[in-house]
Amino acid sequence: EAGVVQSPRYKIIEKKQPVAFWCNPISGHNTLYWYRQNLGQGPELLIRYENEEAVDDSQLPKDRFSAERLKGVDSTLKIQPAELGDSAVYLCASSAGTSGRTRSKNIQYFGAGTRLSVL
Amino acid sequence: AQKVTQAQTEISVVEKEDVTLDCVYETRDTTYYLFWYKQPPSGELVFLIRRNSFDEQNEISGRYSWNFQKSTSSFNFTITASQVVDSAVYFCALSANTGANSKLTFGKGITLSVRP
Numbered sequence: 001e002a003g004v005v006q007s008p009r010y011k012i013i014e015k016k017q018p019v020a021f022w023c024n025p026i027s028g029h030n031t032l033y034w035y036r037q038n039l040g041q042g043p044e045l046l047i048r049y050e051n052e053e054a055v056d057d058s059q060l061p062k063d064r065f066s067a068e069r070l071k072g073v074d075s076t077l078k079i080q081p082a083e084l085g086d087s088a089v090y091l092c093a094s095s096a097g098t099s100g101r102t103r104s105k106n107i108q109y110f111g112a113g114t115r116l117s118v119l
Numbered sequence: 120a121q122k123v124t125q126a127q128t129e130i131s132v133v134e135k136e137d138v139t140l141d142c143v144y145e146t147r148d149t150t151y152y153l154f155w156y157k158q159p160p161s162g163e164l165v166f167l168i169r170r171n172s173f174d175e176q177n178e179i180s181g182r183y184s185w186n187f188q189k190s191t192s193s194f195n196f197t198i199t200a201s202q203v204v205d206s207a208v209y210f211c212a213l214s215a216n217t218g219a220n221s222k223l224t225f226g227k228g229i230t231l232s233v234r235p
Contacts, residue, residue: 033222042123042210042225043164056222089162095221106152106214109225110164 002026004111006092014118021114025094032069033108034077037054047063049075058095082118089113090105121146123213125226130200133234140196140229142211148172153187153194154212154223164210170194201233 005024013019025032030051035043046065048056051072060067061085064083069075093108123166127160141187144153155167168178170187178185182199199207212223 031221035223040227042212042227043223044225045222048222091164093164106221107154107166107169109166110156112161112163114163 001081004092004109006090006111008114009112010115012119013082013119015084016081018078019082019116020076020078021090021092021116023075023077023092023111025075025092026109027097029094029109030072031070033074033095034067034076035091035093035110036089037089037113038086045075046090059062073085079116082116084118087116087118089115121148121213121215121224123211123224123226124165125211126230127229128227129230129232130231131234134203135200138201138231138233139196140198140209140211140231142194142196144192144194144211144213146213146215148215151213151215154214155185155194156197156210156212156225158210158228160207161177165198167196194198198231201231202231203235205235206231 004026009023011019032049034046036046037043045059047054047060047067047076049069052069065079067077091110091113093110124143127141129231151172153170157167168220169183174225175187184197186195208228210228212225214221214223
């Protein structure tokens with residue numbers, strides 16, 4: 001079974017440019033997360049989706065960041081315009097959900113991330 | 120508010136030594152989950168274990184073992200007979216069991232280097 005797939009793996013852009021990241025979760029996982037990991041830190045949640053609904057976006061800087069998960073499967077995260085401080089690794093994760101009876105619920109499985117460098 | 124503290128930042132050991140990675144957590148929730156993840160140089164976070172707050176039994180999986188103590192709010196991870204392939208950053212994380220708060224709160228991670 002394929003894991004969480006993210007692309008691109010690396011992205012280098014100049015400040016003020018737009019950038020987008022793509023994530024395809026594990027098949028059947030209805031919960032999808034975007035995290036940002038700054039150098040030397042643990043990941044921090046940006047947004048969480050239950051199917052196509054964003055149920056926790058309190059940490060998403062909405063002035064420049066946006067996300068969508070139109071059909072409840074794959075998702076994109078966009079930054080426009082990018083700033084120097086946005087340089088980080090952007091991680092996508094998925095889980096079987098926050099409700100339900102599966103033993104694997106609440107286990108988040110992560111993709112390899114997109115490393116963004118803003119120059 | 121939830122908080123995870125990994126006081127150790129870097130640990131270096133020689134292969135075959137045992138090593139313990141410490142994790143202390145804070146939460147007001149009575150039901151929660153604790154996790155350990157491994158992040159090798161490739162960058163992907165690899166799930167290692169999940170522990171329910173109601174289950175304080177220690178767990179052993181091969182060379183890995185975990186000690187969960189609610190009395191001290193700690194969830195420590197021991198690698199026995201370490202190997203070079205264990206070199207990675209290890210994260211402890213916490214999540215509450217409520218539907219509205221299932222995000223993972225991570226510690227800052229511990230960089231483990233195992234020398235041959």
